[in-house]
Structures are given as C-alpha cells and as structure tokens.
Amino acid sequence: MRTGMMALAAGLLVVVFLPVLPPVGLLMLLPVVGLMLLPFRSYPLAFCLFGFTWACVSAQWALNDRLPRQLDGETRWVEGRVVGLPQSSDGVVRFELADARSRHEKLPSLMRLAWYAGPPVNSGERWRLAVKLKRPGGLLNPDAFDYEAWLLAQRIGATGTVKDGQRLAEASWAWRDHIRQRLLEVDAQGRSGALAALVLGDGSGLSREDWQTLQDTGTVHLLVISGQHIGLLAAVMYLLVAGLARFGLWPLRWPWLPWACGLAFAAAVGYGLLAGFEVPVQRACVMVGLVLLWRLRLRHLGAWWPLLLAFNAVLLLDPLASLRPGFWLSFAAVAVLIFTFGSRLGAWRWWQTWTRAQWLIALGLCPVLLALNLPISLSGPLANLLAVPWVSFVVLPPALLGTALLPVPYVGEGLLWLAGGMIDALFRGLALIAGQWPAWIPAAVSWWVWTLGSLGALLLLLPRGVPMRPLGWPLLLMLVVPPRERLPERVADIWQLDVGQGLAILIRTRNHAVLYDAGPRFGDFDLGERVVLPALRKLGVEHLDLMLLSHADADHAGGALAVARRLPVAQVISGDPPGLPAALNAGTCDSGRQWQWDGVRFQLWQWSAAHDSNQRSCVLQIEANGERLLLTGDIDTHAEQVLLDSPLAVPTQWLQAPHHGSRSSSSMALLKTLQPQAVLISRGQGNSFGHPHPTVLARYRKQRLRIYDSAEHGAIHLQLGTFSAPWTMRQQRRFWRDPPASAR
Incomplete structure (x- = not known):
C-alpha cells in the first residue's frame, strides 16, 4: 500500500515540471489504462497514472478559468463578492473578488484587484466595480519568485485595477474579517497587526x-x-x-x-x-x-x-x-x-x-531553500x-x-x-x-552541484558513526562556494532584468561588474530591493565596480539606494547627480571617458546642452570582440541628433530602446546610422505610457530589427562578443506561462 501511495504522490507531482499539459484525448485515455492495470496487480503504475491525470485535469481547469486574451487591458463593469481578508497599505486596497459577472463576457471565478485611494472594502460584501482587467502575469527573472505560478496555485484567473465602484450589499458570513477588525482595534502595544498574523x-x-x-x-x-x-x-x-x-x-x-x-x-x-x-x-x-x-x-x-x-x-x-x-x-x-x-x-x-x-x-x-530560490x-x-x-x-x-x-x-x-x-x-x-546576521541569498548552482550538496546534507543528518558521514561537510560546502566558470577575455555577459516599467541592466566581464540603472521604486514598492538585488546575488555578483545611473528618474534610479546598502559598490556615476539621494555620493558622467576591463571596451557620452533629466541620460557603449551594445537611458530625438555627431555613431549590433520605445525617441536617423540588428525594450506590461509606441515599433520592423521586449520575453541574457542570439526567460517553458506574442 505504501508503494502505491508513493506512486500516487509521484504522479501528482509530475505536472509541476511539464512545459505543456498533455492533450485532452490522452488525459481521457490514461485512467482507462490505469484501470486495465489493476487486475494485473500493477498498483504503483495505476496509482501514478491516476494521480498524474487528476493533477493535469485540475491544472487545465485553472488555465481555462483565466481571463480571455481579448479582454486583456480592457475596462469592464463587473459584479462579485469580496472573499478572503482584504489588505490596505499605503493608500492601496487589495482584495479578491469571487463569482465575478459581466453583462457581456465570461470572467474568471476569482480575481485579485487593487484599488488605489479606494474606500474600505470588507470580506463578504458585494460590489459593482469598473475594473481594468489583466491576464495573470509577473516579472520573470533568473532564479526568482514566479508570481504567475503563484497566481495559478491560488486559482486566480485575472488581476486588475479598480477605477470606480459602488457597494451593492453589506458583508455576510465574514466572521474572519470581523475578528480581524476587532483585533486591529485592540490596544496591543502597537502589535495588533502581528496578533492578526498569529x-x-x-x-x-x-x-x-x-x-x-x-x-x-x-x-x-x-x-x-x-x-x-x-x-x-x-x-x-x-x-x-x-x-x-x-x-x-x-x-x-x-x-x-x-x-x-x-x-x-x-x-x-x-x-x-x-x-x-x-x-x-x-x-x-x-x-x-x-x-x-x-x-x-x-x-x-x-x-x-x-x-x-x-x-x-x-x-x-x-x-x-x-x-x-x-x-x-x-x-x-x-x-x-x-x-x-x-x-x-x-x-x-x-x-x-x-x-x-x-x-x-x-x-x-538548506538544499530545499536553494532549490526554491529563497x-x-x-x-x-x-x-x-x-x-x-x-x-x-x-x-x-x-x-x-x-x-x-x-x-x-x-x-x-x-x-x-x-x-x-x-x-x-x-x-x-x-x-x-x-x-x-541578515539573510543570505546564495548564488544559483548547477543541478549536479545541488545534487552533491543535497547528498552532503543527507549524510550530515545521519547519526554519528555512520561511515562516510564526515564527507557531508565538503559536499555541503559546494552549495556555499560552488565552482564557477569564468567568462573568457573579450566577452561581456549582459542581463536585461525584467523590472516592469523601468530599466536595470547588468554587465559582467571576466573580473568586473557594472549595473546600468537599478530598477524603479514607487513608494514602498522598491524593485531594486525585490528584484535587482536578489538577481545580482543569484548571478554570483558579490560587488559592483560601477553603478551607472543614466539619470535620476524613479524608474531608472529608484532602486539604487537599496542595492548600494546591501552590496559593495566601488563607484556611482550618473547623468543627473543632483537628483539622486546624497547617500549615493554619485559622480558626474564624464562624456568621452573610455576604459577597458578584461578586453571589453566601455565609453560614456552625455549631451552637454540637455534641458531636462531625460536628455541628460548618460549613454554607455560596450564593445566586446567587435560586437557593440548601446545603452541609451531615456534620451529623446533631440539628444539622438547630437549623439549622431559623436564617436558613438558607428554600426552597433544591439540597441537598448531609448525611453522604453516612446514616440519621442528612436528616430529613423538614429536607426539608419547605427544599423542595429536587434533592439532591447524594457517596459511594464500594459503600462499607462503606451510604451513602446506603435509608430516606433513600425520603424523597428521597417529596419527588420529583432525585437526583444521584457514584457513579452522576461529577462534577456546576451553574451556580447560571441555574436550569438540571446536567451530569454520565456524560453524556459512552463505550462502556466503564456508564450511571447510572436510565438502564438
């Protein structure tokens, strides 16, 4: 019986590792095969098939309950009942809406909504809401928390932002929310929130x-x-x-x-x-x-x-x-x-x-936390x-x-x-x-290193006197100090991180690391702390030789302070130092400055007559083995015109889309002069600015550029100097992830 239970558990777990779910016809056939095996006493295999079928069917139900693609980004009036415990912080009310109905469209049975500057919302209430709907999604970065998987596990079929609403009915059967309200009202020496958690x-x-x-x-x-x-x-x-x-x-x-x-x-x-x-x-x-x-x-x-x-x-x-x-x-x-x-x-x-x-x-x-990227x-x-x-x-x-x-x-x-x-x-x-002793974010390790480290932990859990137990310490130490492959000379390892509506690009050479912009910060929501810093740690970056902040806007420099506080940074420079926190001690962008690290050449440029922070963006050109990448920050067409008269106006294989692909940038003159083969766009899905603008996308396509968009592809990995195609996080297939629009 225990063997059958273990086989059932294995079947239930296999679905997590599938890139795509099996077709419906196969799922209908598998239970029949399992029943046919029972008379032959093949209980383990039959139980495994039953578990696998049930897990796949359950996953397919959850996927079918997602918001239809045609409604992504649309605003609809919906009616539903608030469930769970609504959360309110920094003027934002977040809650889940169940049994949502719309007059003309079928909606997911459960949605997670945010209402900025909204009124109090209590569990059990019925509301009629105007909601800008979004399909489940999240930022995709190397060895990071997968928000899209979490939403699927919670059976949440859509997210959205509430624009307006009215309460239709008062709360009913909301006993947990009532208890929470009582707890939060009690004088608990400032710890009523912790009491509610406990x-x-x-x-x-x-x-x-x-x-x-x-x-x-x-x-x-x-x-x-x-x-x-x-x-x-x-x-x-x-x-x-x-x-x-x-x-x-x-x-x-x-x-x-x-x-x-x-x-x-x-x-x-x-x-x-x-x-x-x-x-x-x-x-x-x-x-x-x-x-x-x-x-x-x-x-x-x-x-x-x-x-x-x-x-x-x-x-x-x-x-x-x-x-x-x-x-x-x-x-x-x-x-x-x-x-x-x-x-x-x-x-x-x-x-x-x-x-x-x-x-x-x-x-x-320890091995479990490492595998879960915690x-x-x-x-x-x-x-x-x-x-x-x-x-x-x-x-x-x-x-x-x-x-x-x-x-x-x-x-x-x-x-x-x-x-x-x-x-x-x-x-x-x-x-x-x-x-x-703050928490340690270990660097990601290969599967064989993790396997040996896990074996080491298992040996150390055995009683004293067991043969080979002392071997566990060196094996476990491999998780702490894993063997690393060093980059060759004249090659730059580039990661454009997925930070939503912002920018953060990591450049590594054999012995050095540069961070170009540090991701956005909006209020207490700091992507530098939540995404950029963990990504740097997971990629094995122990210190930064240079943090280059193109300019002072919050979507580019907002996360810089969080990164600088938790990671040693040798130097900070920016195109707009006065707009940055004094604690960063940022230097100015010295236009024309050049240097080499490990055979990779770097060069800075800035428009001296710029009128605003965007135009003052510090531009960085990276050249490795004759292959070039140009990082442009938020410069506009006026700054681009001046750039074309600088030494950086040379054929460039890779272009970071200026100002996230806004209509006021990426002029045809810039594209014709640089002759890029591909463009990197960093932006948030469904952002309110409309980036990238359709006109700019049309220019890119007219020039036959390959477009790599963080909102579509997640984080993008490029090895400059090898003249090879980049790797994107969406290429790591999981059944719950939508493929890029170009692959549908």
Missing part, C-alpha cells in the same frame, strides 16, 4: 521592517501561522481531557478517549479554519487526524505513514499546491525531523533534543531556539484566549494587550539578531 494568518498588518526581520531570522513560519501551533493546540486539548479523566473529574458516562481525540481534532480544524487553512495547516490537520485515529484504535503508528498520507491528501485536494514554496518547506521540515530522530537508537535529553532539532532543520532545509537565514537555528518556545507557550495562549474572550469586557482586551507586549519583546530580540 491568530488569523493575515500578514498584511506587518510592516516592511517586520517582514525583513522575520525573513532574516527564519521565523516567518511562527507569525503567519505554523502547523506546529495546530499540533500544540490539539495536544493541549487531548491532555486536558486525559488529565481530567485521570483525576476522576471527567464524566464516567462519556468515554474519555473518543472525547479527547474528537475535541483535539476539532480544536485543530477550528484553529485551521480561523487561520485560513493554508498548506501548512492542511498538512498539520491531516497528520493530527491520522495520529488521533490510530490512537483511538490503540494501534502503533509510525511517523512516515501519516506524513505520506498527509502529502497525498493535500495534493488530492489541490494538485497545484506543489507550486507554492510553503508546500515544500512544510513537508520537508517534518521529513527532516522524522529522518533525524527516527534513525537514532539512544535517547537525547530534552535540551539536547531541542537544540539539535533547530540546527538539523536548518541543515536539512534566502537562507544564517541566524535561523539560534532565533528559532528562542522564538519557538516563546511564541508557542508565552504568546499564543493569551492571544487565542484573548481572541475568544473579546466579547467579555476587559478580559479579552487585557489578554491581547499582554500578548502584544510579548510579541513586541520578540521582535526587539529578533531585530538584534537580524542586525548581526
């Missing part, structure tokens, strides 16, 4: 600094609901009934064991529903239920069997759960504990068990050693009890005030630890 799994009330602290210390799982809390509450309920029965305080006419198991499971499920029933909660509830069921029947239960059944149960309920990082982290953490503690013959003292569990989990999850907390073992018991035994009891007793005057609020103070003390301690 009790309801709603992290919208946590500040950006709080999130960074939790990430740096590896304690996110403690505040935004943990399966451990589910098990703890179930254990407390079970032990309470068992204790009452032992001391004769439990009614004799009620058998204590069934009641203990039933109440423990009810407590686990109740807390799970309160917390939103996400994947870690589902896993914990299933495992608690199986343990209690076996306990009720007085049978011995191994640890692996409940984990395997919980794994399959979660995937059968939602096969796309495997697209969420939390799914893998939740099950991997439990598997590491089972593996390490289940393979030991002797018992450890309680303090040895507790301390060793923390560093064993950190060790075992930061690795260096202080995680120490922080969790202190934070787990503090949250579980000091903060959680008054938080849950205070929430339950909120209707009782003073009592519930007093308990929550106490819990808030405990959480504040926790954050103060975690901030001290995070300040000393």
Whole structure:
C-alpha cells in the first residue's frame, strides 16, 4: 500500500515540471489504462497514472478559468463578492473578488484587484466595480519568485485595477474579517497587526521592517501561522481531557478517549479554519487526524505513514499546491525531523533534543531553500531556539484566549494587550539578531552541484558513526562556494532584468561588474530591493565596480539606494547627480571617458546642452570582440541628433530602446546610422505610457530589427562578443506561462 501511495504522490507531482499539459484525448485515455492495470496487480503504475491525470485535469481547469486574451487591458463593469481578508497599505486596497459577472463576457471565478485611494472594502460584501482587467502575469527573472505560478496555485484567473465602484450589499458570513477588525482595534502595544498574523494568518498588518526581520531570522513560519501551533493546540486539548479523566473529574458516562481525540481534532480544524487553512495547516490537520485515529484504535503508528498520507491528501485536494514554496518547506521540515530522530537508537535529553532539532532543520532545509530560490537565514537555528518556545507557550495562549474572550469586557482586551507586549519583546530580540546576521541569498548552482550538496546534507543528518558521514561537510560546502566558470577575455555577459516599467541592466566581464540603472521604486514598492538585488546575488555578483545611473528618474534610479546598502559598490556615476539621494555620493558622467576591463571596451557620452533629466541620460557603449551594445537611458530625438555627431555613431549590433520605445525617441536617423540588428525594450506590461509606441515599433520592423521586449520575453541574457542570439526567460517553458506574442 505504501508503494502505491508513493506512486500516487509521484504522479501528482509530475505536472509541476511539464512545459505543456498533455492533450485532452490522452488525459481521457490514461485512467482507462490505469484501470486495465489493476487486475494485473500493477498498483504503483495505476496509482501514478491516476494521480498524474487528476493533477493535469485540475491544472487545465485553472488555465481555462483565466481571463480571455481579448479582454486583456480592457475596462469592464463587473459584479462579485469580496472573499478572503482584504489588505490596505499605503493608500492601496487589495482584495479578491469571487463569482465575478459581466453583462457581456465570461470572467474568471476569482480575481485579485487593487484599488488605489479606494474606500474600505470588507470580506463578504458585494460590489459593482469598473475594473481594468489583466491576464495573470509577473516579472520573470533568473532564479526568482514566479508570481504567475503563484497566481495559478491560488486559482486566480485575472488581476486588475479598480477605477470606480459602488457597494451593492453589506458583508455576510465574514466572521474572519470581523475578528480581524476587532483585533486591529485592540490596544496591543502597537502589535495588533502581528496578533492578526498569529491568530488569523493575515500578514498584511506587518510592516516592511517586520517582514525583513522575520525573513532574516527564519521565523516567518511562527507569525503567519505554523502547523506546529495546530499540533500544540490539539495536544493541549487531548491532555486536558486525559488529565481530567485521570483525576476522576471527567464524566464516567462519556468515554474519555473518543472525547479527547474528537475535541483535539476539532480544536485543530477550528484553529485551521480561523487561520485560513493554508498548506501548512492542511498538512498539520491531516497528520493530527491520522495520529488521533490510530490512537483511538490503540494501534502503533509510525511517523512516515501519516506524513505520506498527509502529502497525498493535500495534493488530492489541490494538485497545484506543489507550486507554492510553503508546500515544500512544510513537508520537508517534518521529513527532516522524522529522518533525524527516527534513525537514532539512544535517547537525547530534552535540551539536547531541542537544540539539535533547530540546527538539523536548518541543515536539512538548506538544499530545499536553494532549490526554491529563497534566502537562507544564517541566524535561523539560534532565533528559532528562542522564538519557538516563546511564541508557542508565552504568546499564543493569551492571544487565542484573548481572541475568544473579546466579547467579555476587559478580559479579552487585557489578554491581547499582554500578548502584544510579548510579541513586541520578540521582535526587539529578533531585530538584534537580524542586525548581526541578515539573510543570505546564495548564488544559483548547477543541478549536479545541488545534487552533491543535497547528498552532503543527507549524510550530515545521519547519526554519528555512520561511515562516510564526515564527507557531508565538503559536499555541503559546494552549495556555499560552488565552482564557477569564468567568462573568457573579450566577452561581456549582459542581463536585461525584467523590472516592469523601468530599466536595470547588468554587465559582467571576466573580473568586473557594472549595473546600468537599478530598477524603479514607487513608494514602498522598491524593485531594486525585490528584484535587482536578489538577481545580482543569484548571478554570483558579490560587488559592483560601477553603478551607472543614466539619470535620476524613479524608474531608472529608484532602486539604487537599496542595492548600494546591501552590496559593495566601488563607484556611482550618473547623468543627473543632483537628483539622486546624497547617500549615493554619485559622480558626474564624464562624456568621452573610455576604459577597458578584461578586453571589453566601455565609453560614456552625455549631451552637454540637455534641458531636462531625460536628455541628460548618460549613454554607455560596450564593445566586446567587435560586437557593440548601446545603452541609451531615456534620451529623446533631440539628444539622438547630437549623439549622431559623436564617436558613438558607428554600426552597433544591439540597441537598448531609448525611453522604453516612446514616440519621442528612436528616430529613423538614429536607426539608419547605427544599423542595429536587434533592439532591447524594457517596459511594464500594459503600462499607462503606451510604451513602446506603435509608430516606433513600425520603424523597428521597417529596419527588420529583432525585437526583444521584457514584457513579452522576461529577462534577456546576451553574451556580447560571441555574436550569438540571446536567451530569454520565456524560453524556459512552463505550462502556466503564456508564450511571447510572436510565438502564438
């Protein structure tokens, strides 16, 4: 039976790695084949086919529920019901709309919307909204978070921006939102948002600094609901009934064991529903239920069997759960504990068990975090050693009890005030630890290095005395200091990152690195921190020899400060230094300056008579082995005309589209003089500026240029000096990603 369950799990997981889903005809045939195999006792293969079919069908349903292409970018009046817990921050209300209907068009069953400067929106309300609709999509960068996959896993078929709306009906059956509102109104010593995260799994009330602290210390799982809390509450309920029965305080006419198991499971499920029933909660509830069921029947239960059944149960309920990082982290953490503690013959003292569990989990999850492209907390073992018991035994009891007793005057609020103070003390301690050891973003490694590193972690989890166990340390060290292939001389490695409506281009030679622009920042939404810095780390950039900010506009220089704070930068220069933060200490663009690094030549240019920041953009020409790339910032046709009289007006194979392809740039004179073979466009999908302008695109096509657009292709990788075609992120096929328009 266990073999069949493992085969079922394998079938349910295969879909994650498919570039495209199988045709419908094949999906109809596979279950028939599986049924035919059953009489021949080929249970594993049959179960694998059943799991694979169900996962593919579920994925196809989710894809079919996406917004039709013809409605992408259109504004429609829709009616629907607000579900989940709406979030409000920086004047933006974000919420999910279910059962959306439009008069003339079929819409996805679930949409994620943003309303800038919108009114309060509560769960359970019905609204009529004017929404600019968008198909699910996101930024695509190397080894980065895949927002499009996350949307599919959440069954969100469209995103959109609300332009106007009116409430049609008040909230109904919105008990979670009602509890959240009560929690946010309570005086919790400034930590009401953290209380909502702990009790309801709603992290919208946590500040950006709080999130960074939790990430740096590896304690996110403690505040935004943990399966451990589910098990703890179930254990407390079970032990309470068992204790009452032992001391004769439990009614004799009620058998204590069934009641203990039933109440423990009810407590686990109740807390799970309160917390939103996400994947870690589902896993914990299933495992608690199986343990209690076996306990009720007085049978011995191994640890692996409940984990395997919980794994399959979660995937059968939602096969796309495997697209969420939390799914893998939740099950991997439990598997590491089972593996390490289940393979030991002797018992450890309680303090040895507790301390060793923390560093064993950190060790075992290291390859998993690397595979999921997540930061690795260096202080995680120490922080969790202190934070787990503090949250579980000091903060959680008054938080849950205070929430339950909120209707009782003073009592519930007093308990929550106490819990808030405990959480504040926790954050103060975690901030001290995070300040000393921030999270580490490791460089991406090849599959064979990751495999050897994972083998090393597995060896280190084995008990002492096992042969070859010490070999685990050098193998694991390969993940920390992986072998790297150095670029040859006279070659420049170019990455145009996908930063939406902005620009960020990384240029690397054999021994040097240059960042041309650092991505946009709009309010607290900093792409330099969220995209550019992690991408640099993943690409193995440990320091920048030069950060060149073309000019001071927020879409080009907004992320510069975040990058400079977390990465050593030898020099910063810009075409518009006065418009930049003083902390950057930016120098001026010295027009005509030339230098060489590793056989690659760089040259700067700037229009001395420029009138505005766009015209003052510092232009960079890169030449490697006779192949050229021209980075132009936001210059317009006037600056282009002057550029044509400079030494940079020579045949250039690659052109970064000036000003994102706006109508006021990319003059025909520029294109005819430079004679580029291809153009790189960096812009946001459906941006409000209309970039790139159809007239400019027509010019590019008239000149027969190959067009590489970040909104269509994601991040673009080019090796200058090899005269080869670039590689784009969209070439890495996944069944949930729309192909570029040119490939449809």
